[in-house]
Amino acid sequence: MTQLSRIVRFALVGTVCFIVQWCTLLALHNVIHTFHASVIAFIVSAQLNFVLSNVVTWRDKQITQGHTLRWIKFNTSVLLAASINAGALWVFVECGFWLWSALILANSISTVFTFIVNSYIVYGKASDEQSTKFGVFRASLQRG
Numbered sequence: 518m519t520q521l522s523r524i525v526r527f528a529l530v531g532t533v534c535f536i537v538q539w540c541t542l543l544a545l546h547n548v549i550h551t552f553h554a555s556v557i558a559f560i561v562s563a564q565l566n567f568v569l570s571n572v573v574t575w576r577d578k579q580i581t582q583g584h585t586l587r588w589i590k591f592n593t594s595v596l597l598a599a600s601i602n603a604g605a606l607w608v609f610v611e612c613g614f615w616l617w618s619a620l621i622l623a624n625s626i627s628t629v630f631t632f633i634v635n636s637y638i639v640y641g642k643a644s645d646e647q648s649t650k651f652g653v654f655r656a657s658l659q660r661g
Contacts, residue, residue, distance in 0.1 A: 518577050526574040527632055530566060538562035563595045575640040587639060594634040602627035 518526075538558045545554035567588060602623045609619035635641070 523574060524632070527570075527635075530569040530574050531628070533569065534562045534566040537565055559599070563592065566595070567591050570635065570640075575635065578640040590639045591635075594631060594639055597634070598627040598631045601630055 538561065541558035541561050542551075542554050545557060548554070549557075570591070571587075605623035605626050606619050609622050610616060614622070
């Protein structure tokens, strides 16, 4: 898969997940506190993103690494990206940016972070090499 194709797929998956998050938030915000509705919407969106990332964006990177380990790495990167996004948004707003422009900038930064982490750690060569090394190590223990 070409890098451009992967970026387009990444953007499409992100758009679908944003729409699901937005719809979930709208459905819940009149039923429960908006903060709790937002957390639930974020969790639903993140898990859908994991499934779609495996099937659409990174489907050619299905390697020997266990599904659970990949899920843990993915969700760790999601939490880091959310923290980066919130921090960047706060900084931009404190610096006097309009909220909408601060949000666009913060989302841009966290999106680039997410793509890089997914490319090199969750689905990329580093992930592949770690799995291979662990598999070789485990096989040597079983033979030994």
